Amino acid sequence: MLSNDEHSTGGRTFHHDAGNEGSAFTVRAGSSFPHYPLVLLCLGLLSAILLIAAVVIGIYCGKVGEGYVSQQKLMGELKELQSMQSEAMKAQEEAQRALESERVGHLQLKLQIELQKSLNDGLQSQIETLRAERTALQSNTSDLQASCGHCLPGWFLLNSSCYFYAKSAFIPKKNWPDSRADCISRGADLVVIDNWEEQEMLFEYLPKVASSSKPWWDLDEGIWIGFTDIHTERTWVWINNVTQLDGGYWIDGEPNDHGLEGEDCAAIFNRGSPRKTWFDGKCERHRREWLCEMEPNSSGVHSGAKASEGYLQIPHSAAEPFAIELNYLRSNHSNLIKAKEEAQKALEMELTGHLQLKLQVEHQKTLNDGLQSQIETLQAERTALQSNKSAFGETELYYSS
Known part of the structure; x- marks a missing residue:
């Protein structure tokens, strides 16, 4: 029942004092109001968790993006290094072929020099033989001059x-x-x-x-x-x-x-x-x-020869063997001197070419050593890049899982 002083509705009590100038009105809500702080606390915790999750996801996405960009850059560098290595290897092969060609040319030049030296030694031996013959001929000439008139030309005087x-x-x-x-x-x-x-x-x-x-x-x-x-x-x-x-x-x-x-x-x-x-x-x-x-002719002028105006005149038939021998030695000596000079010039040219070829081989060797050093450096960089690539792959797989 409802009166002016008190009303009751649905388990709730409303109290009203009419006798006062101001009215007092009281509401009783049972046990619902004490749960509001707990709800607020739960909502705050959930908001913090969501914020942390958002931050973590943002950081992860940033790292993944940076890793992807770095990986693409490293892959580009790897391809560039591989291309450079391929070119360096081709250059090394060409340098190796050029070096082999130079070595073959060097060997052929060495054989030519040895052959030229052998020919030169042969010519030198012939020249020494001719010099010995010339000395003997000069000695024979001295003997002839000493025995002039006592013996025929081509003969030599010994004792008596x-x-x-x-x-x-x-x-x-x-x-x-x-x-x-x-x-x-x-x-x-x-x-x-x-x-x-x-x-x-x-x-x-x-x-x-x-x-x-x-x-x-x-x-x-x-x-x-x-x-x-x-x-x-x-x-x-x-x-x-x-x-x-x-x-x-x-x-x-x-x-x-x-x-x-x-x-x-x-x-x-x-x-x-x-x-x-x-x-x-x-x-x-x-x-x-x-x-x-x-x-010998004791008179000093041999039969078949006569003295005239201070000169000894000898028949041509008697002097012919001596003249033939003298001309032969002179001709051979002159020819061998010319041959020696030509061989010497050829040898000097061969030695000059040998020196130039040696310098070319050394230069080519230096270039080859430089290319080999570059290849070793590129191989080391490629190994390092492959190692980095593997590490990034493992990191990406870790984050994906």
């Missing part, structure tokens, strides 16, 4: 005899009978060695046989002398009918009368000891050089 040495370089070798016939045609005969002094002088004057690994009897060397046992075996007689009474100057084991037809003519093998130079050979079959002997 004139000798003619038939060298195989200018006159063909002959057998013993033909050699003696040649000496007789020159107004002389094959040499007769009367004593030790003559034997020693001839040994010193005549050219020595070169050393060889072959036995001396296989060298086809020797000089016929006027000594034979053709009339009585083992009785050696000189062509002036003088019998050799002492042992002579035979090589050990000589004379041996070797072969079915025997060996009946003597020759000189000019090597070793002057006391062991004679040996016997086959008179008809063997062909050798020979040595003629004649007495």
Whole structure:
């Protein structure tokens, strides 16, 4: 029931005092009002959580964006470095091919220089031989001047005899009978060695046989002398009918009368000891050089030559062998000097080219070393970039999960 003083509606009590000038009105809401602070606290906490989540998401999105940009930049740099490495490797291959080509050229040039040096050494040897021959020729000229008028041109004077040495370089070798016939045609005969002094002088004057690994009897060397046992075996007689009474100057084991037809003519093998130079050979079959002997002209002007106005005039036929030999030596000496000069110039050019090629090879090697260093640097950078790429991939996978 409702009165002026108190009303009740739906469990709520409204109290009204009418007797006062101001009225008092009281409302009772039961137990609902005490839960408002808790609701407010929950709403505040939820707002804070949402704010924190928004901040975290923003930070994560920023990092992911930056990582993506950095990764794209690193990938671009990686591709650029890979391209640079490819170009560097191509340049290295080209430099390697160029270096190989230069090495081949260097080897060929080295072989050419060695060949040129060998040719030059050969020319130098020939020049030295010619110089020795020129010295001997000058010596012969001195001997000729000393014996001028006593011996014919082409002959040499030793002690009290004139000798003619038939060298195989200018006159063909002959057998013993033909050699003696040649000496007789020159107004002389094959040499007769009367004593030790003559034997020693001839040994010193005549050219020595070169050393060889072959036995001396296989060298086809020797000089016929006027000594034979053709009339009585083992009785050696000189062509002036003088019998050799002492042992002579035979090589050990000589004379041996070797072969079915025997060996009946003597020759000189000019090597070793002057006391062991004679040996016997086959008179008809063997062909050798020979040595003629004649007495000098005591008047100072040999027959066949005459003095005129202070000069010695010699028949052309007598002077021809000497002139031929002299011209031959002069011609060969001049040709060899020219050949040596040309070889020297060629060698200098080859050495200059060799030096230039060597500088090119060193320059190419320096370039190659620089390219190799660049490649190693690029490889190290590529390794570092690949490592960074892997690290970013792991980070992205971590954030995604």
